[in-house]
Amino acid sequence: MGDEGLPNVFLVAGSSIMAQLTSFPQQDRIRVLAADNTSMNTQLLVETLGRDGQFNVASPVAKEAEILAVLKRERSHVALISARQGADSRGGFGLSREICSASPSTRIIMLLDSSERTPVIEAFRAGARGVFCRTESLKLLPKSIRCVHEGQIWANSTELQFLLESLAEPVPMKFLSASGDALLSAREIDVVRCVAEGLSNREIAQRLSLREHTVKNYLFRIFDKLGVSSRVEVVLYALGNHAAAAKSDDAAPSKKETTPATLPARMDLPVRVMRRN
Numbered sequence: 001m002g003d004e005g006l007p008n009v010f011l012v013a014g015s016s017i018m019a020q021l022t023s024f025p026q027q028d029r030i031r032v033l034a035a036d037n038t039s040m041n042t043q044l045l046v047e048t049l050g051r052d053g054q055f056n057v058a059s060p061v062a063k064e065a066e067i068l069a070v071l072k073r074e075r076s077h078v079a080l081i082s083a084r085q086g087a088d089s090r091g092g093f094g095l096s097r098e099i100c101s102a103s104p105s106t107r108i109i110m111l112l113d114s115s116e117r118t119p120v121i122e123a124f125r126a127g128a129r130g131v132f133c134r135t136e137s138l139k140l141l142p143k144s145i146r147c148v149h150e151g152q153i154w155a156n157s158t159e160l161q162f163l164l165e166s167l168a169e170p171v172p173m174k175f176l177s178a179s180g181d182a183l184l185s186a187r188e189i190d191v192v193r194c195v196a197e198g199l200s201n202r203e204i205a206q207r208l209s210l211r212e213h214t215v216k217n218y219l220f221r222i223f224d225k226l227g228v229s230s231r232v233e234v235v236l237y238a239l240g241n242h243a244a245a246a247k248s249d250d251a252a253p254s255k256k257e258t259t260p261a262t263l264p265a266r267m268d269l270p271v272r273v274m275r276r277n
Helices: 039-050 065-076 089-103 117-125 138-149 159-170 186-196 202-206 212-226 231-236 242-251 262-267
Strands: 030-036 055-059 078-082 107-112 130-133
Touching: 030 039, 030 065, 030 138, 039 055, 039 078, 039 138, 055 078, 065 089, 078 089, 078 202, 089 107, 089 117, 107 117, 117 130, 117 159, 117 231, 130 138, 186 212, 186 231, 212 231, 212 262
Parallel strands: 030 055, 030 078, 078 107, 107 130
Antiparallel strands: none
């Protein structure tokens, strides 16, 4: 494909197309770590970036623990992470989350095989500040590193459109058991969505064309199925924060210890939820 586009490996020519005449002072160089989809491709990528005088590139490592250790030791500014790690087509997304947790100051560029909607959105949700597709010109890779290092986002107009569309989508609510079985019925999920919007029992009844007493019965069953005891815990569960819901549930009286007189009042209290992205 020549030097204009990237196949599934990063090619290194005899004289690097990324080499620059100006060598930056050591203290001004951007510290970069690269983890491509295979050890060989990582080595090629490290050698290519190493020819550019504006970068200090860490020695190639393969295992996740080694990558995290190098990031901490070298205090890397930017990490180039392939979404595909070896045989795991999604391994880079999990690695990106680990990097964000272990080294929050490191900014991530996700290397993608294609600029399709799902991997682009997942990359940014995993903490990436930019995505670089292998079909892009290799000449743009140094620019993407500089932009992300300077606090900008690296994405083309189509990829940004994917992100904007995803923001307009409703938050998916998944209520599955450890074995993958559905915990709630479709109608119960409708009730949970209303709870997450902060609606009272009367407002839920009006929206879903139910009696208020029926809404209370739904909430009793939802509490029992999810193992929680308040509307707040239901919302935490709905937003995927099961651990926080469990912690909140531990701090509150158990359902068996709660008197019937207090549960309906609790279930009728609207809850407002503000999500921070």
